[in-house]
Amino acid sequence: MSFRVKSLTLGLLVAMFAASPVLAAGPEWMHDFEKAKAKALAEKKAMLVDFTGSDWCAWCKRLSAEVFTKDEFLAAATKNLVLVELDFPSDKSSQSEELQAQNEKLKEIYSISGFPTVLLTDAEGIPFATTGYQEGGPEAYITHLHDLLAIRDIRDAAFAKAEKATGLEQARLLAEGLEAMDGPFLSTFYSDQIARVMELDPTDSLGKKEEFTDILNEGRIKEFVEKYNDRLQTVSTEGPDAILKVLDEALAEKDMPRSLREQFVENKLRLLMNEKRTEDALAFLDETVKEASSKDRGEALLRKAVITYRLGKTEEALGQLDAIAAEQKEDELLVNVFFNKGKILAQENRAADAIAAFESANKHADVDAQKIIGDILARLKAANKATETP
Template identity: 40%
Template sequence: MKTTFITMSVLAATLFFTTVTLAADAVWTDNFEAAKIKATKEGKDLLLHFTGSDWCPWCVKLHKEVFSQETFKREAPKHFVLVDIDFPRRKEQSEKVKKQNRGLEKRYRVEGFPTIILTDASGRPYARTGYQEGGPDNFLKHLQELSTLKTKRDALFEKAENAKGVEQAKLFDQALNWLKSNGINSLNEYTDIIDKIIAYDTDNAAGLKANYAVQKVQYESSDRLSDIMSNLDHNLLEEYDKAIKKLEMLIETSKPVPEIVQTIYLKMAELYQEGKKDDAAWLKNLEKAADVAPHTDIGKRILELLEEIEHNSLLVE
């Protein structure tokens, strides 16, 4: 009985502290898919907060000055479902959350913290920002201003939908360029719009079909390359063989974009050197990387490296 009482007491205490923690962070969730469902149900947008909560100075500053303030916690959830996408160095996270966050970081092309991305309920981004001075009131005003960008985006898309033929392709192109001008640099969330541009500029009369066809390959190949490399188990030699085969297949579908093919060859060289310890294959893939796009900065650096390797080989001989 005593043991049962102690166990129940510990359980009660655990539940109490869990409840307190959840209550303190009730305005935030770390579940992206659940957040989308909630946003759709409540007619709200998503505020994605990419942060390094326990090591990034500007992230800590933003949390202290804005996100921890009662004004923000009261007002922001009226318009947004708040999603915390954290990359801590000390705080524990489940593997599920870590995997989700890595995927979202890649998906939204996040390159630094803190990054705030506003999306519609489906996850399509329309605005990007970061730390702002002025506390919660100024930040809320800033969010309100950014929210108008979605209205503008939707109006541009509607105008395009009501047009016909190549004019429709041109208007969709204008809409995507407008998004780019407002900080949405990667359009991988708008591939359906890209497909429409390709379809409506049937004969490439506006010069859009060819351009966007290449962009689409670039987005898809980049995502696939990232998936292959991030899922590689570096402790298993056979995983290197599988990854190399996947990269070889990816080269075939990436040929319209030499820069992507170059990157793939570099990754293959890396796998041969790191996992297979095959210097000959490493060198061969470096040469292929240089040959496919010698005009790029990377291509030029590879050529310099190859010249240095050849020079050193001659000295040894």
């Protein structure tokens, strides 16, 4: 009985804590965004903008309690940063309508999708880094922020040099500044710089076209996802044919971004396979191969080979993979081709052939992929040696 009482008491304490807000708000933290920008401009500082949910978000509470309310953090951070807290509590009774409206607008502008999100911006509100909860307390977080502030310095130096450069050199410097940053804000706040790089490098000698096109497409991707997610949810109870109809309508969109199209292709294939409509799946794969650009052809053929193996046609699938390897030259694709070939051969208990395939994958892999493939090779070789030992 006493154990149950203690458990109930603990449960009440947890519930009370979860319902209570943990605010960073002190004199160091501002809530009026425009005033914060003016202060940052006057003091030549960057801004730290904390998007938080003070009375419901567990990680927000931890970040506030462990870091943002600590004197050690406040003393160090305010030397270089103006601190801004934008709160989205469940209980909004303490917030004015103006403050709520400001916060909602900023959430949309900065494409905030999770809490806590911590942005570092310059005095004009242009973001250059994003982060969130980090373990280690105030000292570790200050070190982390110093690393993020260095990104602004790289950005500014590269962009300043780019203003004095022309042609491909200007494109290279702009790309250098852009690549120092990483975050969903790039498509909103740096679209001009990205477009300029692509304009100055029409032959893609810097190799940034695909990456930067995807960034520029992020806004359009969001629109497509919202449009078709709603429709798919509406027809989800009407059966596979209704879902397939919506997927086909989505795939008929000629201006759908490439990365999103691949997701819709995978979804359609998965549904057809789940419904055991293998002939339809293969026919659809043939369509994707015919319609694919030269750049995407290899990926489409690889997808077909994987499905062919799932249908039990092992030798046909291996032949398809060999044909792709003979036709394609791109390392990233060849890694996937040989990796999938190795997986198939390993599953078919053809260890020596599998080892050869994984070794081929390793030749085309980057450092990170080599570590993964190396581990697989070590296990395969050990297992193969064990089976050969009399």
